[in-house]
Amino acid sequence: MSGMQVTIVGLGYIGLPTAAVAARSGFQVYGVDVNKALVDKISSATVQFEEDGLEDLINQQVTEGRLTAGLLPRPSDVFVICVPTPFKSESAGQEIPEPDMTYVRQATEALLPVLQAGNLVIIESTSPVGTTRMVSEIVATAGIDGVLFAYCPERILPGNTVYELEQNDRIIGGLTPDAAAKAKAFYGNFVRGGLLETSAEIAEMCKLAENSFRDVNIAFANELSLLAAEHGLPVAEVIELANRHPRVNILQPGVGVGGHCIAVDPWFLVAASPDTAKLIQTARQVNDNKPDWVVNFISVQHKAISAELGRSAKVACLGLSYKPDIDDFRESPALKVTRRLIAQNIPVVAVEPNSDHIDGIDLLSLEEALSTADLFVALVGHKQFREPSSLAELRKHSFIDFANID
């Protein structure tokens, strides 16, 4: 199988690493993206990817001729669709946002001129149940028969991409048993984890269940953090001790849930069944409301410290990305908190070791912040803040730890 031509459609944080890993396993891989600047970077082996080893892996596959890129699909044996599935922009403010399947539809339509009988089309994009069948119907309506379809969701944790791509078990959901068998053979070339065959619909629902499970667990932790605050208790110790029970495993509370997966995907289940998916919907709301609670908590402390100082206290926000030790700011609750504090005319500086510039926010090093700010709020648990020397300095100041670093 390794001599086969593979086309990956969508060269984002899933598609591009998948293309590189598939190329390294021996496939001839062609990546397609609508972003010409990105295609040019890949073609000239000058991709930048802020994750250890990944940039080198991608550029090496290009240099050695196994990975190429372009704007339009070419004939292939296997096509893998890795395009985004965001919310419909017009539904963003609604109570229940709806998935926007435009990119999946457009990617499928772009394949129509080159698809042939015997080809395998795999969807990796997180999608509502029924999407693989919808894609197969677009192809059938175009009069192309004999194409196989599978849904094989990605499960990688940004920050640990290549390891998780290769080592995680992978669900292989075939629209037909033939499709599942062919998809299993494809992933078997570079996935060392188990390859778990099932139907496309079960695979679609599994992916949504996984991210919803994490969201519900984090919502539970976030609700506990509110309850513990009302009792004047440290939530970190409550959770740490509760987790010593052999059948309890509560995740960590934070300033909210961000990123492009956990904060989005559970809505796909809710949008399809709004009257049934009550727990999942409530968890989303609990996590979405956490930044407001954090802002309120900081404002109250800020007022008290300002009264003592006789001037408006300066707040240092530690961490702005959506989670620790990455440079990804999409849907970041820490960024939301920081911007809301600024909007309240509170003097704010921020420390974000993973970025040089963020619009409208005064970025300082931790050392600089320590010499100028009056109140420190840990919003994201970056490794730089967890260092004993940093913690020792922070403890000398007014310090609120929302990121469980201490």
Ligand code: SAJ
């Ligand atoms: N978070 C907490 N408390 C925790 C863990 C996380 O508040 O105990 C927050 C993070 O700070 C972040 C958000 O949740 O704001 C999401 O971070 P994450 O590390 O939980 O997940 P993602 O979005 O980076 O990646 C998830 C993963 N899904 C699961 O672990 C079930 C990953 O495996 C998926 O591949 C990815 O979504 C995806 O692409 O769907």
